[in-house]
Amino acid sequence: MPPFRHFPGLCMSNIQVRPATLRDVKAIAQIHTLAVQQAYRGLLPDEYLQAQKPDERQAYWREAIEYCEPQVLVAVDAEKVIGFVGYDRSRDPKSRPTTGEIWAIYAAPSHWSQGVGLALWDAARDGLLEEGCTSVTVWIPLCNERALRFHETAGFKRELATAKTSLVGGVRIEEIRLKRALH
Structure with a gap:
């Protein structure tokens, strides 16, 4: 992959995608934590979400x-x-x-619906x-409707036979695998 991919004109920003460096670790951990807290508010216990700390993800x-x-x-913008x-x-x-997996994809909540996820998905593809x-493939909790919509809009299809239950913060969360061809 080239060092930078440029995505001009996505919602008035100039998003670039590049390989992460060790200098990015703190920002990645903060985004991961904030996005999880925002996406799962009301779905997972508040105590569990508040206990999530960027330092633990670094x-x-x-x-x-x-x-x-x-x-x-x-x-980056x-x-x-x-x-x-x-x-x-x-x-x-x-x-x-020959099957790849999106292990994690997150945008800062302040940048949701601004093309960040699409730019990241295009570069990962x-x-x-x-x-x-x-x-x-990608595993998504069924309760995360925003993530399901994003991936389905990107061409992923649910594989219904893959549904599984995980225990997260003392709550049972149903997850499903989604899959799509890359070409």
Whole structure:
């Protein structure tokens, strides 16, 4: 992937997507925390959401960037990180080697509905194609209607037979895998 991809004209901003560096770790962890807190407000207990701290996510994202697992890209506007995506091969045990996965994709809540997610998705798709992937999956909680709409608009389809239940913050959350071809 080129060092920068430029997305002019998306809602009056100039979003660029580039590979994440260690200098981006703090911003990625803050965006991850704020986006989770905002997206799951009213769906997960307030105590659980308030207990989420960016410092706890920094080690994960630092390691991901250092070892490229997953590969991490950031969206920037005027040098400020406003979103990120982590992608790589699918972690699902029975998936084909040509199946990629979006491990995480988040925009700062202050930049929701401004083209950040689309710019990140386009760059991740290009990266997965370069890796030889022919399809991509993503796991989304069914209660996260915003994320479901985003991915379905991007061409993902629900795989109903994949539904599973996870315990998050003491609450049972139903998740489903979505999938799409990359070409």
